[in-house]
Amino acid sequence: MLILDALSGALGANPIQRATLQTGLLTLVLLILSLACTPLRLLTGWTWPARIRKTLGLLAFGYAALHFLIYLFDHGFDLTLMTEDVLKRPFITAGFTALLLLVPLALTSTPGAVTRLGFQRWTRLHQLSYVAVSLGALHYYWGVKQDHTPPLIYAAVIATLFLIRLLKRRPARQAGSRPAKP
Numbered sequence: 001m002l003i004l005d006a007l008s009g010a011l012g013a014n015p016i017q018r019a020t021l022q023t024g025l026l027t028l029v030l031l032i033l034s035l036a037c038t039p040l041r042l043l044t045g046w047t048w049p050a051r052i053r054k055t056l057g058l059l060a061f062g063y064a065a066l067h068f069l070i071y072l073f074d075h076g077f078d079l080t081l082m083t084e085d086v087l088k089r090p091f092i093t094a095g096f097t098a099l100l101l102l103v104p105l106a107l108t109s110t111p112g113a114v115t116r117l118g119f120q121r122w123t124r125l126h127q128l129s130y131v132a133v134s135l136g137a138l139h140y141y142w143g144v145k146q147d148h149t150p151p152l153i154y155a156a157v158i159a160t161l162f163l164i165r166l167l168k169r170r171p172a173r174q175a176g177s178r179p180a181k182p
């Protein structure tokens with residue numbers, strides 16, 4: 001999509017900014033979709049959302065990495081400049097932390113990692129995705145200069161997904177059942 005836009009000149013007068021915005025939004029949408037898989041399964045009993053969750057999570061990580069690479073390209077791959085930006089601008093701090101949190105999740109997305117870590121520890125580690133998606137939404141909110149409605153809508157969707165998990169999970173926990181994957 002981005003490549004087609006770049007080739008056809010559809011990225012506009014500021015292609016770097018356009019590409020940053022597109023990859024940032026795609027990352028957030030994919031993170032939310034992967035987060036929506038468990039609530040959807042809990043609400044409907046469907047099993048297919050659980051099967052696509054890992055792919056969605058890895059795609060989100062891929063787009064986050066691309067988003068970051070475009071940012072680095074825009075800053076001449078100057079790591080000192082990047083570090084200063086991460087330390088000085090809360091908006092960048094939030095995005096960078098979200099990206100860092102996604103790294104261990106991507107690295108432990110294999111079935112072998114679940115066996116190595118043990119199910120409980122793996123589950124706890126993958127709960128970092130909740131923090132990552134929340135930081136992604138905060139990064140979006142802080143980054144927007146004018147209309148804050150779109151980031152607030154994303155935040156409301158994330159909050160609703162968290163609420164569904166909480167409300168649907170509690171009876172299972174009380175019954176002493178094995179915790180489900182995040």
Ligand code: HEM
Binds near residue numbers: 031064071136
């Ligand atoms: C999981 C990680 C991340 C997510 C979900 C994310 C998401 C987003 C979103 C949704 C936007 C706004 C899009 C719009 O306004 O239409 C954005 C913009 C931006 N992001 Fe990220 N981001 C992430 C990580 C990062 C990182 C690591 C950096 C750089 C260190 C970064 C730098 C930027 C910049 C500079 C913009 C603003 C572009 C502009 O307004 O010109 N992001 N990001």
